[in-house]
Amino acid sequence: MGVDAFVNWLRDAAGVLHENAAYLTELDSAIGDADHGANMDRGFQAIVAVLDGTSFESADELLKKAGMTLVSKVGGASGPLYGTFFLRFGTALAGVSSINAEAVGKALHAGVEGVLARGKAELGDKTMYDAWAPALEAYDAAVAGGSEVGPALTAAAEAAAKGRDATVPLVARKGRASYLGERSAGHQDPGATSTTLILESAARTLA
Amino acid sequence: MGVDAFVNWLRDAAGVLHENAAYLTELDSAIGDADHGANMDRGFQAIVAVLDGTSFESADELLKKAGMTLVSKVGGASGPLYGTFFLRFGTALAGVSSINAEAVGKALHAGVEGVLARGKAELGDKTMYDAWAPALEAYDAAVAGGSEVGPALTAAAEAAAKGRDATVPLVARKGRASYLGERSAGHQDPGATSTTLILESAARTLA
Amino acid sequence: MKKLINDPGDVVSEALQGMAAAHPDRLRVDLENRIVYRKDAPRPGKVGLISGGGSGHEPMHGGFVGLGMLDAACAGEVFTSPVPDQMMAATKAVDAGAGVLHIVKNYTGDVMNFEMAAELAAADAGTEVQSVVTNDDVAVQDSLYTAGRRGVGVTVLLEKIVGAAAEEGQPLPQVADLARRVNDNGRSMGMALTSCTVPAAGKPTFDLADNEMEVGIGIHGEPGRQRLPLAPAREIAAMLVDPVVTDLPYQQGDSVIAFVNGMGGTPLIELYLMYNEVAQLLDRAGITVARSLVGNYITSLEMAGCSVTLLKVDDELVRLWDAPVNTPGLRWGA
């Protein structure tokens, strides 16, 4: 897989997040502060602007730049979390000669570890980690079963969607939704939703 | 006519204004600041409190006290205007041995002159004077035709009601409604409405 | 009606109690007469400054009592001018022999009640009383044949500037002249995004659709001169600034105090955004902003909206504006 595939991913994700901005903000209104859609859209539009102006030699440079862009443009909880994800994802690809299913798996793991290091969420806290964690597991299982990147990402995205849906009944223990206590139950986590969109986009574009 | 009749008038007017407080405020919302009902009600309830606590020897003392009470308790435009009306109405009755149709007529004239002196309104300015002026005229005509106080006040109240209705199409040139310019047309003046209520009450109680 | 209140009939007296409790260092409140006094009034040799009006415009006027501004403020019911008894009591209490100036906003009720008070106070104790009536609202047209223009934003600036003159010991005639000069050089225009609710009335004074605004409003929740489609801040600023600038008229090279005032329910972020538009318009008109004031100072309960006031100033007015003031609503240099 070359740089182009990752450029496609970021552009595709930007499009999907833009289309879903109002939806993500709607979800964030119920248990947060009504900015998740605007945050993700602002960040990924900034990435698109970078892509429009620069061409990248390597996937790791591209993805690190994407991460730094998110850190610099988003703010809020999602900025450092997704920013760290892409920074570490990119760093994990540095020096990798052939980006295959295994390399992408390592990068995903590195990225999600970054999310954990920053956010210190645990499974069931009703955060984006509730989408990332099952996605990683599904990805690993698929690769272990012989899948290539594309199908493995499809499995990951499907697992993320299940994880996202499973956030609905949870009482939040991290992030802004935790302030609501019991009242956070019954609502889908916005971050788990954007994570799923980003993984679905990956499944479409990275193959 | 003795003090009692005037006590009845003030009590009756207080009751009617209390019942119509929301209506007067509603009228004042359209072209003013939504307080005319509260103002009139506060003032006349204060008069009732005075009546409950004091007995008056003469109609002039009673009515002057009513006027002073309105001045002291109402504020706004209606406080000084109605306050002055009752002060001068009372003053005109001072030393009058028999309060008959003529004496009441003089008192009404004196009161309305007070309203004019304070407010400097002209006919057609869309104020309470648009109810007072035709009322005076009708009262005088009735007395000239031989009417007693009761029927003369009935004629006055009917004329006031017509004057009140005639305020509807007018563009206000005095008071708060004048700030609205053309937009004041199409609304009935609150003060002309309360004047009519007070005169109707007089027709019912002074005889 | 959604308000932080108890019984609607107790709003004014309970708010005054709150003021008294919050500012015991600077204010003394006569709850019976609903008068907010500067704690150390009367000040020997100083002209007493009194204002007052309906409540619902906070911080005006009670919040402008203190060093360098008012000596007393009389609070009426919400949107209802106070009664002469209050102004008389206040006049007597702040008179230290140098006379008293009444600062009255031009509303029929305010003018009549203050007039009665001045007549009575003069007759009663021989206090020398002068009055100045503010009438800066350019939204009111044909003012010659009506109740005239409303007193709005200029009142705040006037109380500050005239307060400084009184504080430095200027005599009554001079203080009164200054007050008239400030009024003559100031103009305002306001607009509303929402109505407000008089507590005793219990519902909004007018209804406004989500895509509408009222332009040319006063400070009593009354409808304005025109109902227009909601517009961007840039256009609203022009609607407010243009009639103000052309009315005096302000001219290229004039220096002004520029005052963007919130109507009570508009947050500061929007007022600063409006100020940005206003400053740009003034810049284009060649008018220099000597000083500025941005915030909720003369309000209409919880109404959303704003007004723009421009006061043409010379060095003397700027000096008096800059002089120390220490009131709950306006404070600097002290």
Added chain:
Amino acid sequence: MKKLINDPGDVVSEALQGMAAAHPDRLRVDLENRIVYRKDAPRPGKVGLISGGGSGHEPMHGGFVGLGMLDAACAGEVFTSPVPDQMMAATKAVDAGAGVLHIVKNYTGDVMNFEMAAELAAADAGTEVQSVVTNDDVAVQDSLYTAGRRGVGVTVLLEKIVGAAAEEGQPLPQVADLARRVNDNGRSMGMALTSCTVPAAGKPTFDLADNEMEVGIGIHGEPGRQRLPLAPAREIAAMLVDPVVTDLPYQQGDSVIAFVNGMGGTPLIELYLMYNEVAQLLDRAGITVARSLVGNYITSLEMAGCSVTLLKVDDELVRLWDAPVNTPGLRWGA
């Protein structure tokens, strides 16, 4: 959405331009980086104080920049914490060799972004940076197992008090300790009568019926802990004061700064009325009010509602509270 704005995307930058235009005497605004600086920063020998957070809380934080308070404030998008680049730039700009204190409200986003900035600033220029996180909101329960309590009203009091300490030249460790002491001694609780509308979202964050209120809200328009029937001010005051008093716990004989804060759309008349209730409750609890603050200081856009903050103080904290401050949002003694 009824607001005095142009394009929703430009609200923050246009409001910052307005601040810059309104306060050229005291502030310098880096519009590119969205940083409000004290005009004369850096001050030689003085610990630099920086805060920041999402916009929509005005006057906090930009309005608290100036003598005796902050050296710089970083403005994020509405309700979105600023990014590390801003805090890094501000940190470098205000560092005068005495180090920099970051004042951070406890929200996941704010904490993470400030953390990244502190790491980068320390690595980059060798600036000594300490951080204090405010978390005074007693509405948040089970805070041990969650993101913890929100930083709300205490932040305002802390910025003032710690600002005074920095102004008088106290060294960074002492200033940071003081900040933690202030935070440890302060508690807050808030409620909303209405929601607010994030400009980019275009509609209210939550819907509330005419007879409902949200109790236990923060400052980001988020729903609170409980939706309750609308209650009189007296009962609301008890709902806010009781959990605050019992949490520290405050005790008979304690002296406090009592702070009744408006959420942005609540007019001063209601805040004073609330203060009256709060003062009576404190009086009954035997708690002495050493100082008070009443007004809209840490807001949620145009939300109607209020919060109560109590800060237990000793003579030293009162002395620092009373020290001169000259910012657009808070000013005395200067």
